[in-house]
Amino acid sequence: MIKEIRKSRWMALALTAAMVVTASGVATPAQAAPKKLTIGxxxxxxxxxxxxxxxEAAKMAAKDLxxxxxxxxxxxxxxxxxxxxxxxxxxxxxxGIATSVxxxxxxxxxxxIIKAGTPIVQFNGLGVGVNAPYVGEKSVESGRLLGKMVLDKIGGKSAKGDVIVGNCYPGFPVLENRQKGVLESLKKAPGVKIVGPSDVKVDSAANFAAWQGLLAANPKALAMVGLCAPDVESIGKVNAAVPGSKTIGGGYDLTTGNLAALANGTAHISLGQTPFLQGYLPVYVLVDSIRSKTKINFSGFLNSGTEIVTPTSVIEPFKSAPLTFKQLQAMSASNKLTRAYYDKLVKTYVKDWRKNLAPIAEESA
Amino acid sequence: MSKKTKSKRFKFPEETSVIFALILLVGIVGSMRPTFLKPENLLNLAASYSISALLAGCIVYLLSMGEIDLSFGWILNLSAVVAGLAMIAGIPVWISILLGIVAGGIMGAINGALAVVMRLPLIIVTLGTASIFQGISLISNKSGSVVPTDEKLRANIFFRALGGEIDTPIPFILIFVVFSFFVLHFTLHKTRFGYRVLAIGSNPEAARLAGIPTKRIKILACTLMGVVSGIGGVLFLGFRGAVDPSTGANLLLPVVAAAIIGGTPLSGGAGTVWGSLVGALIVGVIGVGIVFLGIDAVWSTLVTGLVIIFAIGVDQIVRVRKNRIS
Structure with missing residues (x-):
């Protein structure tokens, strides 16, 4: 009996070892190279x-560098x-480490961690007080822009009616800033009554259910405005389920689902925050500063820009090459096309990141 | 004769199998990435997981009673918010800390009282109260973070000790949590309250017939969970220096997993406080190991699940074999 126990323990030991060894096999292959930099x-x-x-953009930067x-x-x-x-x-x-905060x-x-000598770059979510550069959009400003575009679609300053606003993550600083900007713009129309901001959840199924409920409770709403990536797609589906719905849908990010909602006319505006730059630039800044032995233990802002997308037009930031909606859709599903399109930006804006580094206050200006 | 021989044989503690699984995991990760075994790494790892370990040590009480609390993450959050807001309002730090812990105790007592009065399993009651506590927290902090930034506050020994500004060979939070485990272990296994908790979990009807005040014990156990969650909240505030609207949101799974991996059954009637500490460390080592081994994020969730199942499997194999011998 004791022999059996020993046998089973050894089997368990061998199987656990095999599992961890197998798991480590999916590690990125080049990590064994001694002098190659490793970025977290x-x-x-x-x-x-x-x-x-x-x-994906961060991985492209790692490959390029x-x-x-x-x-x-x-x-x-x-x-x-x-x-x-x-x-x-x-x-x-x-x-070095790139992290959202x-x-x-x-x-x-x-x-x-920074004090102990590991350089950090923040992206997408800003931690106020972190001694590291931040790559992201101008969050309040992009909110203002979205609010203005929605307001223009529903009749401008003379618009009268309800506008539903949803925040998928109340308390998340960048979203709170966007919300501030959206509300600021919408309040320019005295006849507009803001419904919310309601918690519309991050999970896509819960997000859809939340928007469905909000529209059911406010069937005459002039517009639905979301602040997170799943919103535009959900709003599109909710609109599609109501025959003849004239509710304007607006929100953020250029995921394949969001672009599909714009393409079929069930949503109307989506602002991008150039995810390519938010992934590529932090890795570039880290590698460039480590190789040139430059310290980056200070706050600073690198704008990733705002992309303005409607079913009929695409405006990319930093005077990038013109892009059609169909080209944008193709890019959202292809890393190769994305890398090729942003090549000019990599050779200019990314390469000259030191020149483009602004005071952190500009992020929420 | 053979019975006598068996009783004289040295008995390994019930946590042996799970300690074996932990050593195995540490050994494997350490052999592949030796830097992992640096003492400061291991201590920092333990400190990072100490709050969830503390909660795991306490949820053993509820699991031992055949109950489970889904709201402790939000009790932790709201307690930290209460303490943080009190500090910002100018209330002395130590009184603010006490307020946070008392708030946690009250929330726990509410859970217990509702479960007893409504005659519902705690899991159903806390499904509702979790949302209530989260909602109160969001309203109190206006859905933002609570950050006591005043220099005088930051200079208090509470923040300096927990935040790591005072150099100690072992992080202060770790010392506190290990001490708490002695108290929790002693209370569960050496006091009348602990015996009653285990008796209720083993057979609630028999416990009631034996004269154990089951309702009172249930409320007390929930209050204890609330107090410990409150302590976790104020420790978090001192350790991280701020509390966010999302703090505590994802504690449920690792805490319950730690207790179960540690050897506390969901069926009640038994529980091991020290096992839950080892269980929490296993959860921690898996998390750290994934990063040290460079396992891609896409794979990490799958690997975490597989290794947890395997750690439980190793524990179960050893446990079953041990039972067969005895």
């Missing part, structure tokens, strides 16, 4: 289409779990 890339949520676009990239992040957006992931990255010996409770921990 930590996102606030895994499995989100918009975040995937950022991750011949560095290894390790990508990680919690399955659900939560600051403490993400900070732990960043700390684990630092402990594993990476040369969705929570104020991450600030002290990130500054401790």
């Amino acid at each position: 890339f930590v996102v606030h949520v895994i499995g989100n289409p918009f975040i995937n676009q950022i991750i 011949n560095v290894t990239i390790k990508v990680t992040g919690p399955a659900g957006a939560e600051g403490d779990a993400q900070l732990t992931a960043v700390q684990n990255m630092a402990a594993s010996g990476v040369d 969705p929570a104020a409770s991450m600030v002290n921990g990130l500054n401790a």
